Amino acid sequence: MNLYLGIDFGTSGARGVVIDEEASCIQAQVRYPFQDSPAAVTPKIWQEALFMLVEQIPNQLRREIKAIAINGTSSTVLLVDAVGNPVDTPLLYNDARGSLVLEHLRNIAPPNHTVLSATSSLAKLLWMMQQPSFSEARYFLHQADWLAFLLHGQLGISDYHNALKLGYDVEELKYPEWLENLQIPIQLPKVLPPGTPIAQLRPEIADKFGLRRDCLVCAGTTDSIAAFLASGAKLPGEAVTSLGSTLVLKLLSRTRQEDARYGIYSHRLGDLWLTGGASNTGGAVLKQFFTNAELESLSWEIDASIASELDYYPLLKVGDRFPINDPNLPPRLSPRPDNPVEFLHGLLESIARIEARGYELLQQMGADKLSRVYTAGGGAANETWTAIRARYLQVPVVASVYTEAAYGTALLAMGGGIKGEQE
Ligand code: ADP
Structure with a gap:
C-alpha cells in the first residue's frame, strides 16, 4: 500500500x-x-x-x-x-x-x-x-x-x-x-x-x-491553503468559512479577484482561484462575554429560525477591512439585553450577517456564485449558529470533516x- x-x-x-x-x-x-x-x-x-x-x-x-x-x-x-x-x-x-x-x-x-x-x-x-x-x-x-x-x-x-x-x-x-x-x-x-x-x-x-x-x-x-485543501471543497462556488478567533472566508472561483483596499487577493489552485477575505469579527469577541461551555449551552436555547432584531458589528477594537473597509469602524455591541440568550443570539446573528455580506462582496467582484459553505474553527460545531448562517447564506452549510x-x-x-x- x-x-x-x-x-x-x-x-x-x-x-x-x-x-x-x-x-x-x-x-x-x-x-x-x-x-x-x-x-x-x-x-x-x-x-x-x-x-x-x-x-x-x-x-x-x-x-x-x-x-x-x-x-x-x-x-x-x-x-x-x-x-x-x-x-x-x-x-x-x-x-x-x-x-x-x-x-x-x-x-x-x-x-x-x-x-x-x-x-x-x-x-x-x-x-x-x-x-x-x-x-x-x-x-x-x-x-x-x-x-x-x-x-x-x-x-x-x-x-x-x-x-x-x-x-x-x-x-x-x-x-x-x-x-x-x-x-x-x-x-x-x-x-x-x-x-x-x-x-x-x-x-x-x-x-x-x-x-x-x-x-x-x-x-x-x-x-x-493547506487547511482549505483539507476541507474537501473542490468546485467553483464552494467555500470555507473559518470561525476561529477571527472570521476568514475563502471562495473557490473560475475568476481571480484582487482588491488591496479590502485585503482581498487570490491564490491559484490549478485552473481555479481561491479568493479570500478576513474580518476582525469572530470568536474572540464571543470569548470576551462567554466561556466555551456557556456558548454551547446558551446556543441550544436560541430559536435559530427567528431572526434577532439586534444589529451589532462585534469587534474587539476599532476598525475592520473586510467586508467593510474602514479603519475607524467602531465596535457596535449595544443595546445589550439582560437575557444572555438574547445577547448571544444577537452576536451570532450579526457575525452571520457579516459573513453573508463578505460572500456577497466577493461575488459582486466577479467570483462564482456561492453554492456550499464548509466550516472550520471553534464555531463550526455550533449547530444553532450553522442554522442561523444557512438562513442568511441560502446554501448548504456543513462542518468540514477534516480541518487540519x-x-x-x-x-x-x-x-x-x-x-x-x-x-
Ligand atoms: P483560533 O483562530 O484562535 O485558532 P479556534 O478555531 O480554536 O480559534 O476557535 C476558537 C474560537 O471559537 C474562540 O474564540 C471561541 O469563542 C469560539 N468558540 C468555541 N466554542 C464555540 C461555540 N460552541 N460556539 C461558537 N463559538 C465557539
Missing part, C-alpha cells in the same frame, strides 16, 4: 498526518509542540521538529510512504548560504520590519500589489538586503522550501502559494519584469505548482529514518505521488 505524509509547520508546533490512497482514513497522526514562543523558534528547532515527527511514525508505515509534502506559515522566510545553512535568523510571518522599506517598494511594485505590505516576503527580502549577513546569502527561501530541502537536498525551489507574497506572477507563472529589473544578487526560488514532485529523498535521510529511497518530496504550500492543515498537505503529497508514478 502507498501512503502519503503531510507535514504542517504552524505557529505553535508542527504536525504530521499519514493517509492512504483512499484518504478517508488517517493512518497516523504525530505532533511536535514548540516549547518556546514563535519568535524563539530557530531553524535548528524546525529541523529537529521535522525529524522528530518522522520518528514518531510507526516503522511499518514509514516504509510505505510514497510521497511527502510540507506546508509552512505564509511569509516566514530566510536566507541561506551555498549549502543551505541559514545565514541569519528567519523573519516570521508577522514580522513587520519590512515597513522600513515600504516606501521604496511602492516605487517598484504596481499600485495595490500584494507585496505592498510590511509583512510581505518581498518587503522582508528588501529589508534583509540591507543587513550585513546578506553578503553570505546565496538563496532566499520560504520556511516550507527550506524544510523540503532538508529532505530532497535541492536548493532554490518553491511553490506558487508560498511565492505569491514574494511577487511571483501566478497567472503568467513567472517573476514579473519589475521584479526581475531589481536584479536581486541572490537566487530567487524556482516556482513549481504545489504538489509537483521535486525529487526523491536524499538516500542518507531515507536510510537513517527507515523511509523508502524512492519516496518523493513534493512542492508544498502555505498553512491556510497537515491533512490538506497529505492530499497534496498524494496528488504528487500518484503523478510521479505515472511519469
Whole structure:
C-alpha cells in the first residue's frame, strides 16, 4: 500500500498526518509542540521538529510512504548560504520590519500589489538586503522550501502559494519584469505548482529514518491553503468559512479577484482561484462575554429560525477591512439585553450577517456564485449558529470533516505521488 505524509509547520508546533490512497482514513497522526514562543523558534528547532515527527511514525508505515509534502506559515522566510545553512535568523510571518522599506517598494511594485505590505516576503527580502549577513546569502527561501530541502537536498525551489507574497506572477507563472529589473544578487526560488514532485529523498535521510529511497518530496504550500485543501471543497462556488478567533472566508472561483483596499487577493489552485477575505469579527469577541461551555449551552436555547432584531458589528477594537473597509469602524455591541440568550443570539446573528455580506462582496467582484459553505474553527460545531448562517447564506452549510492543515498537505503529497508514478 502507498501512503502519503503531510507535514504542517504552524505557529505553535508542527504536525504530521499519514493517509492512504483512499484518504478517508488517517493512518497516523504525530505532533511536535514548540516549547518556546514563535519568535524563539530557530531553524535548528524546525529541523529537529521535522525529524522528530518522522520518528514518531510507526516503522511499518514509514516504509510505505510514497510521497511527502510540507506546508509552512505564509511569509516566514530566510536566507541561506551555498549549502543551505541559514545565514541569519528567519523573519516570521508577522514580522513587520519590512515597513522600513515600504516606501521604496511602492516605487517598484504596481499600485495595490500584494507585496505592498510590511509583512510581505518581498518587503522582508528588501529589508534583509540591507543587513550585513546578506553578503553570505546565496538563496532566499520560504520556511516550507527550506524544510523540503532538508529532505530532497535541492536548493532554490518553491511553490506558487508560498511565492505569491514574494511577487511571483501566478497567472503568467513567472517573476514579473519589475521584479526581475531589481536584479536581486541572490537566487530567487524556482516556482513549481504545489504538489509537483521535486525529487526523491536524499538516500542518507531515507536510510537513517527507515523511509523508502524512492519516496518523493513534493512542492508544498502555505498553512491556510493547506487547511482549505483539507476541507474537501473542490468546485467553483464552494467555500470555507473559518470561525476561529477571527472570521476568514475563502471562495473557490473560475475568476481571480484582487482588491488591496479590502485585503482581498487570490491564490491559484490549478485552473481555479481561491479568493479570500478576513474580518476582525469572530470568536474572540464571543470569548470576551462567554466561556466555551456557556456558548454551547446558551446556543441550544436560541430559536435559530427567528431572526434577532439586534444589529451589532462585534469587534474587539476599532476598525475592520473586510467586508467593510474602514479603519475607524467602531465596535457596535449595544443595546445589550439582560437575557444572555438574547445577547448571544444577537452576536451570532450579526457575525452571520457579516459573513453573508463578505460572500456577497466577493461575488459582486466577479467570483462564482456561492453554492456550499464548509466550516472550520471553534464555531463550526455550533449547530444553532450553522442554522442561523444557512438562513442568511441560502446554501448548504456543513462542518468540514477534516480541518487540519497537515491533512490538506497529505492530499497534496498524494496528488504528487500518484503523478510521479505515472511519469
Ligand atoms: P483560533 O483562530 O484562535 O485558532 P479556534 O478555531 O480554536 O480559534 O476557535 C476558537 C474560537 O471559537 C474562540 O474564540 C471561541 O469563542 C469560539 N468558540 C468555541 N466554542 C464555540 C461555540 N460552541 N460556539 C461558537 N463559538 C465557539
